[in-house]
Amino acid sequence: MSFPILTSILLCPVLGLLAVLLTPARMEGLVKAISLATAAVSLILSIFLCMAFDASNPGFQMVEFVDWMPSYGVHYSMAVDGLNVTMILLTSIVIFCGILVSWGLKFRVKDFFANMLFLVAGVFGVFMTTNLFFFFLFYEIAVIPMYLLIVIWGSTNKEYAAMKLTLYLLFGSAFIFAGFLYMYSLPGAHTFDLVALKENVAFAPDVQNWLFLALFIGFGVLAACFPFHVWSPEGHVAAPTAASMLHAGVLMKLGAFGILRVGVYLLPDGARFWAPLIAGLALCNIVYGAFVATQQKDLKFIIGFSSVSHMGIVLLGIATMTDVGFNGALFQMFSHGLMTALFFACVGWIYDGCHTRMLDELGGLSKKAPRISAFFIIAGLCGLGLPGMGSFVAELLVTIAAVSRFPAVGVISIVALLITAYYVLTAIQKAFYGPPSPHTEHLHDIGFFQFIPRAILVGVLVFFGVFPQVFIGFVSASTKALVGA
Amino acid sequence: MLTLLLPEILLAITITALLCRMLSRQSETEPRLFMAVAACLLVAGAVVSVFFGPATLFYASYRVDLLSQGFKVILAASLLFTVLASRDQFSIQANRLPEYYFFLLTGTLGMMMMTSAADLLTLYVSLELSSYSLYLLTALRDERRTTEASVKYVIIGAAVSGIMLWGLSLMAGVSGTFLLAGMAQNAPALLAEPAFAAGLALTLFAVLFKLSAFPVHAWAPDAYEAASTPVTAFLATASKAAAVAVMIRLLMLTGLTPGLTAAFGALAVASMTLGNAAALVQRDVKRLLAYSSVAQAGYLLVGLAAVSGEGFSSAFFYALAYAVMNAGAFTVVLAVARASANDNPKLSDFDGLAERSPLLGLLLLVSLLSLAGIPPLAGFTGKWILFSAAMDKGRWLLVLWAVLNSVVSLFYYLTLVKHAYLEKPKTLAPVGASPRVRVLAIGLCVAIVLLGLFPNFFVTFAQQAVVSAATPW
Numbered sequence: 001m002s003f004p005i006l007t008s009i010l011l012c013p014v015l016g017l018l019a020v021l022l023t024p025a026r027m028e029g030l031v032k033a034i035s036l037a038t039a040a041v042s043l044i045l046s047i048f049l050c051m052a053f054d055a056s057n058p059g060f061q062m063v064e065f066v067d068w069m070p071s072y073g074v075h076y077s078m079a080v081d082g083l084n085v086t087m088i089l090l091t092s093i094v095i096f097c098g099i100l101v102s103w104g105l106k107f108r109v110k111d112f113f114a115n116m117l118f119l120v121a122g123v124f125g126v127f128m129t130t131n132l133f134f135f136f137l138f139y140e141i142a143v144i145p146m147y148l149l150i151v152i153w154g155s156t157n158k159e160y161a162a163m164k165l166t167l168y169l170l171f172g173s174a175f176i177f178a179g180f181l182y183m184y185s186l187p188g189a190h191t192f193d194l195v196a197l198k199e200n201v202a203f204a205p206d207v208q209n210w211l212f213l214a215l216f217i218g219f220g221v222l223a224a225c226f227p228f229h230v231w232s233p234e235g236h237v238a239a240p241t242a243a244s245m246l247h248a249g250v251l252m253k254l255g256a257f258g259i260l261r262v263g264v265y266l267l268p269d270g271a272r273f274w275a276p277l278i279a280g281l282a283l284c285n286i287v288y289g290a291f292v293a294t295q296q297k298d299l300k301f302i303i304g305f306s307s308v309s310h311m312g313i314v315l316l317g318i319a320t321m322t323d324v325g326f327n328g329a330l331f332q333m334f335s336h337g338l339m340t341a342l343f344f345a346c347v348g349w350i351y352d353g354c355h356t357r358m359l360d361e362l363g364g365l366s367k368k369a370p371r372i373s374a375f376f377i378i379a380g381l382c383g384l385g386l387p388g389m390g391s392f393v394a395e396l397l398v399t400i401a402a403v404s405r406f407p408a409v410g411v412i413s414i415v416a417l418l419i420t421a422y423y424v425l426t427a428i429q430k431a432f433y434g435p436p437s438p439h440t441e442h443l444h445d446i447g448f449f450q451f452i453p454r455a456i457l458v459g460v461l462v463f464f465g466v467f468p469q470v471f472i473g474f475v476s477a478s479t480k481a482l483v484g485a
Numbered sequence: 486m487l488t489l490l491l492p493e494i495l496l497a498i499t500i501t502a503l504l505c506r507m508l509s510r511q512s513e514t515e516p517r518l519f520m521a522v523a524a525c526l527l528v529a530g531a532v533v534s535v536f537f538g539p540a541t542l543f544y545a546s547y548r549v550d551l552l553s554q555g556f557k558v559i560l561a562a563s564l565l566f567t568v569l570a571s572r573d574q575f576s577i578q579a580n581r582l583p584e585y586y587f588f589l590l591t592g593t594l595g596m597m598m599m600t601s602a603a604d605l606l607t608l609y610v611s612l613e614l615s616s617y618s619l620y621l622l623t624a625l626r627d628e629r630r631t632t633e634a635s636v637k638y639v640i641i642g643a644a645v646s647g648i649m650l651w652g653l654s655l656m657a658g659v660s661g662t663f664l665l666a667g668m669a670q671n672a673p674a675l676l677a678e679p680a681f682a683a684g685l686a687l688t689l690f691a692v693l694f695k696l697s698a699f700p701v702h703a704w705a706p707d708a709y710e711a712a713s714t715p716v717t718a719f720l721a722t723a724s725k726a727a728a729v730a731v732m733i734r735l736l737m738l739t740g741l742t743p744g745l746t747a748a749f750g751a752l753a754v755a756s757m758t759l760g761n762a763a764a765l766v767q768r769d770v771k772r773l774l775a776y777s778s779v780a781q782a783g784y785l786l787v788g789l790a791a792v793s794g795e796g797f798s799s800a801f802f803y804a805l806a807y808a809v810m811n812a813g814a815f816t817v818v819l820a821v822a823r824a825s826a827n828d829n830p831k832l833s834d835f836d837g838l839a840e841r842s843p844l845l846g847l848l849l850l851v852s853l854l855s856l857a858g859i860p861p862l863a864g865f866t867g868k869w870i871l872f873s874a875a876m877d878k879g880r881w882l883l884v885l886w887a888v889l890n891s892v893v894s895l896f897y898y899l900t901l902v903k904h905a906y907l908e909k910p911k912t913l914a915p916v917g918a919s920p921r922v923r924v925l926a927i928g929l930c931v932a933i934v935l936l937g938l939f940p941n942f943f944v945t946f947a948q949q950a951v952v953s954a955a956t957p958w
Contacts, residue, residue: 025843069941071948072870111839133869137860144859147899151907159907163899170895174888181869181876181884 004064005049006078006128009088012042013095013121020114028109032099035113039096042124046092053085055473058481060130060195073184073191074133082478083260084127086330086471087253090337091127093460094249095120097453098242101345104352105153112153112240115145119246126254132180132192135262139176142251143169143222146235146243153240155351156300161231161238168231172221176258179214183266198266205269212270215263216278223255224311226284233304241348244300248307249341253333256314260326264318264482272321279319279406283413285312290419294426299350299357302427303343306383309420310336310391313398316413320401326479328397331471335390335461339382342457346376349450350431353443359427364436369445373432375454380428382461384421390461393468489542489549491534492527492557496594499523503590507583515582517572524565527593531561541603541958545664548603548734552954555801555946556600556730559808563723564593566812569925570715573819576626576828577713585625589719592618596727600734603958604663605653608731612649612691616642619724623712626828634711638704645694645701652687655680666958669738682742689735689745695728697775698782699755706763709775710829714822717771718815721778722808729804732789733797737955741792749790750883756783757890764897770818770830773897774811777856780894781807787880787887788871794955796874798947803871805943806855806863806936813852813929816922817845824916835901837910842918846905848926853898855933858891863936870944 016038020031054061060079068074080088098116105112118141125138143166150162183189189201203211217228224232232252236244264271289309296302310332317329349372350365351357366373382389395417403410446454464471487494502523506516535558539550567589577585595615602608620642624635659681660668668675675681690701697705709717741749760780767773785803788796818830820842825834839846855862868891872884918926936943 067941069944071944072873136869137865140860140865144854148902148906151903159903163896166899167892167896170892171889174885174892177869177872177888178876178881178885181873182881184873185876185879 002062004078005045005052006062006080007064009042009045009049009092010078010121010124010128012038012045013117013124017114017117017121020110020117023110025110031110031113032103035099035117036096038117039092039099039120043092043096046089049080050085050089050474053080053474055082056477058082058477069133072133073189073193073196075131075193076134077130077193078128079130080128082475083257083330083482086334086474087127087257088124090253090334091120091123091250093456094245094337094341097341097345097456098245100453101245101348101450102240102242103449108152112149115149116242116246119145119149119251123246123250123254127257130194132183132194132197132262135258136173136177136180139254139258140170140173142254143173146239146247146251149243150235150239153243154238155240156237157234158238161234165231165235168221168228172218172228174218175214176218179211179218182211182214194262194265203267203270208267208270209273210270212263212267212274215267216259216274219255219258219263220281221255222252223259223315224252224285224308225255225315226281226288226308226312229285229289229308229311232308233301236304236307236344237298237300241344244344244348245341248303248344249337252307252311253337256311256318256329256333259318260329260482264321275319275321276406278315279402279409282312282315282319283409285309285315286413286416287419290416290423294419294423297359299347299359299362299427299431300344302423303340303347306420306423307336307340309416310383313395313413316402316409317398320398320405321483322401322405323476323479323483324397325401325405326482327472327475328394328401330475330479331390331397331464331468332394334471335382335394335464338457338461339379339391342375342379342454342461343383345454345457346372346379349446350376350443354439356439359430361439362431362437363434363440364432365440365443366432368436368440369443371445371451375458377428377432378458380424384424385417387465388462389465390468390471392465486542488534488537489540492531492561492597493594495523495527495530496590496597499527500587500590500594503583503587507587515579516586520568520571520586524561524568528558528561528565531558539953539956541666545666545958546604546607547601548954548958549601550953551946551950552730552733552801553601555950556726556804557597559726559805560593560596560600560723563719563726563808563812564589566722566925567715567719569921570718570816570819573823573922574713574715575823576628578627581625585622588618588621588625592622592719593723596723599727600730602731602734603665605657605665606663609649609653612695612731613646615724615727616646616695619720622716622719623708625716626711626713628711631711634707638708641701641704642694645691648687649691652684652690655684656688659684665734665738672739676740676742682745685735685739686745686748689732692728692731692735693752693782695724696732696782696785697725697779698786699752699759699779702756702760702779702782705779706772706775709771709778710769714771714815714819714828717774718812718819721774721811721815725778726804726808729785729800733800733951734954736789736792737797737951741790746790746792749786750880753783753786753790753883754886756780756786757887758783761890761893761897764894767897768831770832770835770901773832773901774814774818777894777897778811780890781856783890784868784871784887787875787883791874791878791880793874793877794948794951795870795877797951798944799867799870799874801947801950802940802944803867806867809929809932809936810852810855810862810864813848813926813933814856816925816929817849817852820845820916820918820922824914832901832904833908835904836908838905838916841910841913842916844923844926845916845918848930849905850902851930851933853902855937857895857898859895861934861937863933866937866940
């Protein structure tokens with residue numbers, strides 16, 4: 001048997017978690033070092049994974065398969081294909097940068113890093129597994145530590161936001177739970193294996209429609225699909241910096257990923273049936289999110305609502321049910337993940353220095369702290385879809401696909417991009433230019449060490465923005481197969 | 486014969502020895518070491534007895550198979566846990582402790598006999614033996630309010646046992662036999678008789694009482710609140726497991742009519758909804774856990790009502806998971822009760838627990854999340870297979886309702902977690918955790934995680950147990 005690279009990537013945070021739990025709480029440096037080391041190993045392994053990945057093969061590769069609870073069709077099965085290979089890379093980049101960004105943390109360090117590693121283990125697991133039992137298991141593992149991260153280390157109305165986030169997400173996952181068990185109970189099924197379900201079970205048309213709707217409600221909540229998005233801006237705002245990075249950067253992508261991996265893969269007819277509805281909701285996300293963002297005064301709320309808007313683009317790409325749309329959706333998931341991580345990494349630093357995130361109270365940051373301001377502005381430019389950044393290509397692909405499938409929706413979503421440009425530029429202008437505000441007095445610029453994580457994020461964003469073909473090459477074989485399914 | 490009845494024989498010897506000890510002069514001291522050794526031996530004996538059987542003893546009135554012996558291991562382990570936890574209890578006067586241990590043992594004996602009971606009279610006698618022990622255990626605490634709650638418990642219990650007798654007499658009268666095996670032979674024909682179905686319903690009603698399911702759940706909050714914490718833990722672990730065993734045995738042999746199946750579904754819905762709704766507003770943690778047990782009884786009914794092999798084996802697995810996670814929760818409750826010198830700790834007594842004792846904070850987190858059905862913990866895997874059994878029967882609406890209920894339950898579990906992890910402690914005095922409690926806490930944490938992540942051994946065992954109990958006698 002070849003080297004189990006997927007399990008190794010997953011085991012990195014798990015072993016890191018165990019090591020952190022066994023470390024005495026006062027040895028904070030060791031806790032941080034362990035976390036960083038495990039994140040670094042999983043990042044290196046993820047890069048190897050991308051290099052070893054055979055992009056011409058549309059099916060599952062590097063399959064690892066172990067019987068777990070065979071009488072219930074539960075197997076520990078991990079595999080990689082075009083859909084998840086880039087997501088695994090994204091996750092390891094964001095956690096690596098997230099740990100670096102939270103290096104200065106002083107309050108309950110051990111608990112914090114334990115929760116972060118636990119959360120990341122869940123995210124890796126969801127992306128890798130091809131068994132619905134483990135999919136759900138990891139899916140909820142990714143949700144629960146978020147509660148603790150927000151409620152202990154958060155700010156601004158954290159208890160309310162944390163409870164709201166958890167209950168919303170678990171309300172959604174109840175539908176996923178019931179949906180998965182329903183698939184299991186269908187004639188010929190009695191397995192939770194994704195591939196076996198695809199091969200053995202003939203989903204009747206109305207079963208497809210209802211099941212897909214249930215799964216869409218479940219995953220849609222996590223993907224912040226309108227009207228289930230209300231937990232997300234508040235959650236982002238309340239979460240501590242690194243948790244926001246992971247949450248907006250990776251966790252929300254799990255929802256969209258679940259729709260593709262389970263919903264579209266197993267129930268393509270159901271997906272086509274509901275596609276117009278999804279497109280409509282996605283448009284609400286794009287337009288509504290952008291409009292609300294223009295009215296926000298808090299920098300984190302602006303980013304929170306811009307995430308809602310950008311996730312709309314992902315959903316719109318999925319709703320087109322074409323390979324171009326899927327490519328665009330995946331590309332948007334990837335670049336939005338990096339971009340919001342960068343946003344939150346910058347806002348977190350600014351908040352720690354100024355103790356405010358209100359636009360009215362900020363001003364002239366670019367003079368006071370040019371480096372952190374530059375990073376924020378780069379993220380902002382990426383957010384408004386500047387060519388040369390990943391988001392530009394992603395949005396282009398989605399819009400091309402959308403205009404051909406849903407012309408009206410496509411055109412309106414292009415117009416909505418103008419609103420994005422408006423609120424991003426306004427925020428940049430208010431916070432970073434103009435006369436320096438008294439609140440910025442104690443703000444220091446980032447040093448070299450804190451420069452690294454943000455530079456990594458920008459580097460990857462620009463790399464895939466300039467060479468989009470690399471990304472498309474990774475995903476296109478699998479998305480073609482998914483459309484044909 | 487000796488090996489088949491090993492746990493019961495060991496218990497009987499222990500009970501006799503304890504009785505002799507009480508009659509002698511040592512009666513004033515607490516038999517700590519004696520009880521710990523006896524409970525350990527009992528666990529070992531129960532494990533050994535798993536390898537023997539299946540057999541039917543005493544003119545087919547007593548059945549020894551994997552189902553009964555598996556449950557006896559759970560019961561013995563629960564007793565061991567209760568005995569270990571009892572060293573920290575402080576609300577029962579020292580001179581009553583010999584009686585306290587005596588009734589713990591008789592209660593366990595009754596429950597063990599329940600799991601093996603194969604005729605109606607044995608079932609009734611063993612059920613009453615365990616019930617009366619529990620009534621007395623509840624009343625042992627030295628407070629006025631306790632007396633009131635235990636009187637309530639006895640009165641409702643007596644009424645239910647009357648109802649059960651009526652049900653048993655109907656079943657015996659219609660079928661012409663007391664033996665469950667005899668009824669199993671022509672179960673379909675018997676179930677068609679309204680009188681038999683009514684008798685079965687009344688009998689099951691009494692088991693629901695032990696399970697603290699709707700509509701006979703009202704005793705649970707009062708009894709949980711009134712009893713000394715180790716007794717509450719015993720009620721929540723051993724007594725529940727024994728009730729599940731009886732439920733599996735009865736349903737497996739007789740089956741259910743369509744009407745009774747529907748009624749079971751309705752009771753499951755009512756239990757879950759009512760238990761969770763009431764738990765939301767509790768301030769007393771023991772009452773909160775009592776209402777949560779009402780909701781948990783509802784989840785169990787969802788699986789049991791499937792009346793299928795998967796339903797029974799997953800109920801078995803869930804009973805095991807339930808015992809372990811409740812043991813975890815009550816370990817923390819007891820430690821907090823001691824630290825606040827109040828055997829009815831409020832939510833606010835948990836403030837800052839994670840700072841005062843990180844290990845107990847973690848144990849509380851793990852057990853409560855497991856009760857809420859969060860992966861990768863025992864309660865999650867248990868619910869997954871429990872609900873998949875119900876889904877197999879096409880009852881998706883029931884399953885969806887059950888899962889949504891788990892989400893609601895998360896609200897109050899997380900509230901308790903929030904007190905432990907977020908609120909500032911009133912005192913910084915560490916919550917006393919002796920080495921014994923620490924080992925227990927680590928063991929329970931590991932067990933909850935392992936049961937959730939690597940369930941296959943126990944799931945397979947539960948399936949074999951159901952097969953072993955279903956083979957003709």
